[in-house]
Amino acid sequence: MRNAYMTDELEAIYDQTVEFVANEVHPHGNAWEEAGKVPRDVLRQMGALGMFGLRVPEEHGGLGLGMLASATFSEALGASTFAGFDVTVLVHTDMAGPHLINSGSPEQHAEWVPKMLSGDAIFSIGVSEPDAGSDVAGIRSSAVKDGDGWRINGRKMFITNAVYGDLTIVAARTDPDNKYGITMFLVPAGTEGFEVATKLTKHGWLCSDTAELVLDDVWVSDEQVLGTVHRGFYETMKNFQNERMVLVGMGVGAAQAAIDLTNAYTQERKAFGGHLFDLGAIRQRMAMNQAKIDAVRASMYHAAWMHDAGQDNVKAMSGVKAWGCEVVNEIMYDCLQFHGGMGYMRESPIERLVRDARILPIGGGATEVMLEEVAKRSYAP
Ligand SMILES: Cc1cc2nc3c(=O)[nH]c(=O)nc-3n(C[C@H](O)[C@H](O)[C@H](O)COP(=O)(O)OP(=O)(O)OC[C@H]3O[C@@H](n4cnc5c(N)ncnc54)[C@H](O)[C@@H]3O)c2cc1C
Numbered sequence: 001m002r003n004a005y006m007t008d009e010l011e012a013i014y015d016q017t018v019e020f021v022a023n024e025v026h027p028h029g030n031a032w033e034e035a036g037k038v039p040r041d042v043l044r045q046m047g048a049l050g051m052f053g054l055r056v057p058e059e060h061g062g063l064g065l066g067m068l069a070s071a072t073f074s075e076a077l078g079a080s081t082f083a084g085f086d087v088t089v090l091v092h093t094d095m096a097g098p099h100l101i102n103s104g105s106p107e108q109h110a111e112w113v114p115k116m117l118s119g120d121a122i123f124s125i126g127v128s129e130p131d132a133g134s135d136v137a138g139i140r141s142s143a144v145k146d147g148d149g150w151r152i153n154g155r156k157m158f159i160t161n162a163v164y165g166d167l168t169i170v171a172a173r174t175d176p177d178n179k180y181g182i183t184m185f186l187v188p189a190g191t192e193g194f195e196v197a198t199k200l201t202k203h204g205w206l207c208s209d210t211a212e213l214v215l216d217d218v219w220v221s222d223e224q225v226l227g228t229v230h231r232g233f234y235e236t237m238k239n240f241q242n243e244r245m246v247l248v249g250m251g252v253g254a255a256q257a258a259i260d261l262t263n264a265y266t267q268e269r270k271a272f273g274g275h276l277f278d279l280g281a282i283r284q285r286m287a288m289n290q291a292k293i294d295a296v297r298a299s300m301y302h303a304a305w306m307h308d309a310g311q312d313n314v315k316a317m318s319g320v321k322a323w324g325c326e327v328v329n330e331i332m333y334d335c336l337q338f339h340g341g342m343g344y345m346r347e348s349p350i351e352r353l354v355r356d357a358r359i360l361p362i363g364g365g366a367t368e369v370m371l372e373e374v375a376k377r378s379y380a381p
Contacts, residue, residue, distance in 0.1 A: 017072075056113065084356065141170070169185070196213060197211075
């Protein structure tokens, strides 16, 4: 067993995912990075293997597993070394999908869950805006009651999977007098007035598509309200720890891949009458990096276990999101450094791993915001 939290089922999920990325992602990832998208076929293939249903309750056709399954899955995806692919999948399964599962009506489940599981519909979650990211309660997109539905106006920024995806879960203000008066709406691609303003050009995650969206007088029916009117902020918060965790998970998987690549490279690269890895400065730093990522991994699984055991894990998960994502970036820095000039070349996977890791301390709760979550819970009783 890989760690104390594993079961036979989780171990099998890890192995299946690592095998899938080795066979289906590694050989094609560079082409997807060039194209700026993950082909739908590969996502459908994952759907057919049951990979999109780990967290979906059994009555809806999934496996009904807990947060430890998301930890396992995200870490295994991280081994792909193409984080743009990892995030495409994880936004669908662990950042957008859970809102539908947690808050959807029976009719919404019947319409969308089968397509989510098969990969016939890919989901995105539209919360961030040009003027509101960390401060979720500051969003300005608004929805006003109009007949049997709602009329939505506003802009959304940095929305993963919204260029090529099929359904965006959009957060809009419905109570102008209450800063937390937000409602979530199911807005399918192609709805009149709902447009991709820009496909954004990024520093990393190149095969993940990221959109700036415009909502110009978009009309949606009452049946497209997800959850309870004005309660979207609180309903969204229910999934925050899971979002944080899968970002750490993909970072842990990627950092381990970077360590393995660097150990292999420095053990082959000849210098000073031996190999780079024989130099104390390098072998000890890499050993320390291994110890650090082992500690992040253990903390992440522990925080996931807390959730599955019914404990409040906000302090633990926020802490590991803050600290773990910074550790991942420190490790990536060393790994590129020990590849020398080759590490700076586009053809080297380590160059991509470094770029891809930089977003981890920003997205899904910036380090400083996470540390506030820890600090707020650190006052003496
Ligand atoms: C590639 C990419 C994909 C994304 N995908 C999605 C998506 O699918 N859906 C979605 O809704 N959003 C998405 N986001 C948005 C992401 O969640 C936000 O970028 C993030 O929450 C930070 O918000 P911001 O960029 O507006 O930065 P700001 O909120 O403006 O913050 C800027 C910086 O200020 C600091 N800071 C912020 N608040 C505090 C504080 N309270 N105390 C101290 N320092 C602070 C932090 O260092 C932070 O990085 C994505 C972003 C990127 C770049």
